[in-house]
Each structure stands twice: as structure tokens, then as C-alpha cells.
Amino acid sequence: MSDDALPRRAGTYRTFYAEPIRVASAHGCTITDVHGVDHLDAYNNVPVLGHSHPGIAAAVHAELLRVNTHTRYVDEHVDDYAADLLALLPQHIEDVVFTCSGSEANDLALQVAAYTSMATGVIVARRAYHGTTSATAAISPSLSPAPRDHVVPVDIPSASAPDFEAQLAARVRAAAAELDRRGHGTAALVLDTTMTSEGIVAGEHVRLPAVIDAVHDAGGLFIADEVQAGFYRTGAWWGFEALGVAPDLVTFGKPMGGGMPVAAVAGPRVVFSDFGASQRYFNTFAGTPAPLAAAHTVLRTLRDGGFGERVPEAGRRLGGGLTEVLAAEGIEAEVRRAGLMVGIDLRPAVGGDERRAGELAAALVEAMRARRVLVSRTGPGDAVLKIRPPLVITDAEIDRLVDALRGSLGDVGAGG
Known part of the structure; x- marks a missing residue:
């Protein structure tokens, strides 16, 4: 089949780029297409x-043979x-339940939050994405803007706003009041901790303590969605570390297994015990040895491989380089960055x-x-360039x- 014959959309799936890439192989940060052309995956x-x-491949192979x-x-x-995973989390996070995908992890977190709070209402960011199950799609306005009675989206303030925390806390309190008015109450505030779908919201003013106080005052839980931000993407193990808060529940996915399907929810033991005493949760393939061998390789490599120093260093090099280019070309844009999660907001331009x-x-x-470097876009109007390369990106690749x-x-x- 020629490239021209490839479908750009099939059913609910879409390919990237006007000319989709037919992958032959991929190693490190390089994707090679069927014509032998290398692309930098950023x-x-x-x-x-x-x-x-190779370490992930070897670990999975060994477990499948065991x-x-x-x-x-x-x-x-x-x-x-x-x-080993729980040792990297706040002390009150004592148990972990495995799933196969971030969508399933967020779905389970919603079930636990609803049971614990005895409420059904959920507060999310205006353009949030949290998964594709029925429950998570319902709290993902980026998938479908159709209003859901039990979901109240809130606008995320500008990352540069000095009163970011106060603004967002006031909006969350208003959302909780609206959920009360509708008869749902507040089960949870769910936030991707880099607010990626909002255009990557990061910076010195982006703090959440007052926001989480507002959720707790309403009787709800804070679910930190670390599916995109976790595992050193931001230069720390978890995105919530920069926000000055400790979540009630944490969800993981995507990079957790380095390409293998594994995800999880972590939280206090009493919360899971109470939930499990009256509701069963079982997942045939989640938490089985082969995918967790991949996850353990990822964790050990990140923990022992100097990524705590390398990711912030690489992020500074990348962010600084992008900022210099934009300034040299006379482009007004806001570069927002957390480690190697970078958003270039082009609206000022x-x-x-x-x-x-x-x-x-x-x-x-x-x-x-066309220049063989792969990035994407996100945020309001899809006006923010989204850059998030593998954490092994070299200075030359940056x-x-x-x-x-x-x-x-x-x-x-x-x-100009």
C-alpha cells in the first residue's frame, strides 16, 4: 500500500500529520519509516x-518464559x-491497584471517589482529557463538549497570573456549589497535573493548596492524574510535587510501562478497603508479571539512572533554545515548561x-x-505546540x- 493510499481516519481513529508516517522501526528517540527516513520523535x-x-524487552521476555x-x-x-512504586509516593498513599490503561485507572478512581464521598459530581478543567471509558469520556470535554449534568468544567487561569491559586479555588468552590444545586454533590476534582489539554500550565504561580481545600470542604477527593505528567516527565517523579499538594488518589499510565499496557491507582489503604468490602474490582490482565516487569525496569532505570538531574538540565536546554529562536524570529509566544513537557503558546503571536x-x-x-521532527499541538484552539520527547533525548537531538x-x-x- 502506498502512503497516498493510507487512510487518515478510520472509524474513531485518526493518524498524525497530513502525510502519515508508516513506521518500519523505532529506537531511542528515532522513528524510521518504510523508506528508511529517520524522524526525531519529540x-x-x-x-x-x-x-x-532493550532492558524492557529482556525483562518482559524473561517473565513470559517464567x-x-x-x-x-x-x-x-x-x-x-x-x-518500590509506593516508596516514591507520599506516606498516606499505602496501596496500589493495577489496571491496563490510564482510562481504566481513572475510571476506577472515579468509582472509589464516588463511594468514599457518597456523591457523584465531578469537577474538571474546561478542556480536560482523562480517558475513553464511558465514565472517563464523560469527564473529558476535549472528547465531546456535550454537557453532562454531573460534570462541571472550570476555566484554568493563566499560568502567569500571580493569583492563579485564588482564582482557581474560587472557580472550584463555585463548581461545587453548582453540583450541590443539581443534586450530585462533589465526589472529586480530577486534574492532569500539567493540565496538558489546557496548553501545559506550569510556572511559579501554579499552585493548588487552596484549590484542594475547596474540594475537601465540598466533601470531595483530589485525583491527581499523572498519566501524562508522571515518571520524571516534569523533572520530578510526579507532577503534583510542583503544585504544593498531596493527592487523595493518584492515577498512572502511558510511560509507566515504557510501551507495555500497564497503569494503576494508588491511595490510602482504608479507602480501598472500604470500597473493596462492598464493591468488587477485578482485572484479568492488570498487574500480571510481564507488564509489571516492564514497569519495574522503567522505575529502576529512572530511579538509578540520574534522571533527576538530567531531565531538568535537558528541559532548560530545550526551553532556552526554543525561547531564543522565537525571539530571534520576532515571534511573540509564551514558552511554558515543566521538565521535558513543553508548550509553546502561539496566541500572543x-x-x-x-x-x-x-x-x-x-x-x-x-x-x-517535513523537517523530520515530530511534535503536536494542544490547548485552546489547538494553538499550543506540544513537545514531550522521550526522557533519553540527547543534547544533539535537542x-x-x-x-x-x-x-x-x-x-x-x-x-518578522
């Missing part, structure tokens, strides 16, 4: 240690991973016109793809990414 956060990591059971049996390898900024972002994504943006700005006539 978008996929699933292969957190890079594509085709045992292949479902989750009704006790396995010390699973227990060891759970202990076109006087705040969201539609035009989205068109510019789309053009730049395609121009960079410089290549920055050079691709420089050239792409010229390609689309954005300079």
Missing part, C-alpha cells in the same frame, strides 16, 4: 526510556514492584486570535514533520529540534 511520551528499550497467569495468584515480582494561532500551530506541526523550529518558522512565513 512527541511520544509512552516510550519514556526511548523506543525499543509465568503467565492472571491476577488471582500472589507473585513476589508484582509485590516487589508495588513496594497573532494578537490573541485563537483561530489564527491554531492555524499557525497546525502549519508549524506539518513544517516540522539542538536538532530547536533548529527544526527555526527553519519551520521560516517555512510558514511566521518570522
Whole structure:
């Protein structure tokens, strides 16, 4: 089949880029297409240690040769991973329940929150994405803007607003009051801790203590969605660390297994015990040895491989390079960054016109793809370039990414 014959959309699926990439192989931060052309992957956060990591492959292979059971049996390898994961979390987070995907993890967290709070209402960010199950799609306005009676979206303030915390806390209190008025009460506030779908919201003013106080005052739980932000993406183990809060429940996914399907919910033991005493949760494939072998390899490599120093260093190099290019080309844009999670908000470049900024972002994504560097876009009007390379990206690859943006700005006539 030729590239021209490839469908860009099939059913609910969509391919990336006007000219989709037919992948032949991928290693590290490089995706090679069927024509032998290499592309720098600066978008996929699933292969957190890079594509085709040999340690992950070896660990999974060994476990498949050792045992292949479902989750009704006790396995010390699973227990060891759970202990190592919990050791990286706040002390009150004592138990972990495994799932196969971030969607399932957030779905289970919603069930636990509803049981614990005896309420059904959920507060989310205006453009949130938390999964594709019925329950998580209902709290994901980015999938469908159709209003849901038990869900109240709130606008996220500007990351540069000095009163970010006070603004958001007031909006969450208003949302909780609205949920009370509708008869649902507040079960949870669910936030992706880098608020990726909002355009990556990060910075010195982005704090949440007063926001979480508002949720707790309403009787709800704070669910920290670490599916995108977790596992050193932000330069720390968890995105919530920069927000000055300790979550009631934490969900994990995507990079957790470095490409294998594994995810989880973690929280206080009493919460899971109470929930489990009256409601069963069982997942045949979640928490089985092979995917958790991949997850344990990811955890150990991140823990012991110097990523606590490398990710902030690489993030500064990337953020600084992008900022310099934009300034040199006369492009007004806001570069927001948490470790190696970077958003370039292009709305200031076109006087705040969201539609035009989205068109510019789309053009730049395609121009960079033509220069064999893969990024995407997100945020209001899809006007924010989204950059989140594997954490093993080298300085040379960072410089290549920055050079691709420089050239792409010229390609689309954005300079001056």
C-alpha cells in the first residue's frame, strides 16, 4: 500500500500529520519509516526510556518464559514492584491497584471517589482529557463538549497570573456549589497535573493548596492524574510535587510501562478497603508479571539512572533554545515548561486570535514533520505546540529540534 493510499481516519481513529508516517522501526528517540527516513520523535511520551528499550524487552521476555497467569495468584515480582512504586509516593498513599490503561485507572478512581464521598459530581478543567471509558469520556470535554449534568468544567487561569491559586479555588468552590444545586454533590476534582489539554500550565504561580481545600470542604477527593505528567516527565517523579499538594488518589499510565499496557491507582489503604468490602474490582490482565516487569525496569532505570538531574538540565536546554529562536524570529509566544513537557503558546503571536494561532500551530506541526521532527499541538484552539520527547533525548537531538523550529518558522512565513 502506498502512503497516498493510507487512510487518515478510520472509524474513531485518526493518524498524525497530513502525510502519515508508516513506521518500519523505532529506537531511542528515532522513528524510521518504510523508506528508511529517520524522524526525531519529540512527541511520544509512552516510550519514556526511548523506543525499543532493550532492558524492557529482556525483562518482559524473561517473565513470559517464567509465568503467565492472571491476577488471582500472589507473585513476589508484582509485590516487589508495588513496594518500590509506593516508596516514591507520599506516606498516606499505602496501596496500589493495577489496571491496563490510564482510562481504566481513572475510571476506577472515579468509582472509589464516588463511594468514599457518597456523591457523584465531578469537577474538571474546561478542556480536560482523562480517558475513553464511558465514565472517563464523560469527564473529558476535549472528547465531546456535550454537557453532562454531573460534570462541571472550570476555566484554568493563566499560568502567569500571580493569583492563579485564588482564582482557581474560587472557580472550584463555585463548581461545587453548582453540583450541590443539581443534586450530585462533589465526589472529586480530577486534574492532569500539567493540565496538558489546557496548553501545559506550569510556572511559579501554579499552585493548588487552596484549590484542594475547596474540594475537601465540598466533601470531595483530589485525583491527581499523572498519566501524562508522571515518571520524571516534569523533572520530578510526579507532577503534583510542583503544585504544593498531596493527592487523595493518584492515577498512572502511558510511560509507566515504557510501551507495555500497564497503569494503576494508588491511595490510602482504608479507602480501598472500604470500597473493596462492598464493591468488587477485578482485572484479568492488570498487574500480571510481564507488564509489571516492564514497569519495574522503567522505575529502576529512572530511579538509578540520574534522571533527576538530567531531565531538568535537558528541559532548560530545550526551553532556552526554543525561547531564543522565537525571539530571534520576532515571534511573540509564551514558552511554558515543566521538565521535558513543553508548550509553546502561539496566541500572543497573532494578537490573541485563537483561530489564527491554531492555524499557525497546525502549519508549524506539518513544517516540522517535513523537517523530520515530530511534535503536536494542544490547548485552546489547538494553538499550543506540544513537545514531550522521550526522557533519553540527547543534547544533539535537542539542538536538532530547536533548529527544526527555526527553519519551520521560516517555512510558514511566521518570522518578522
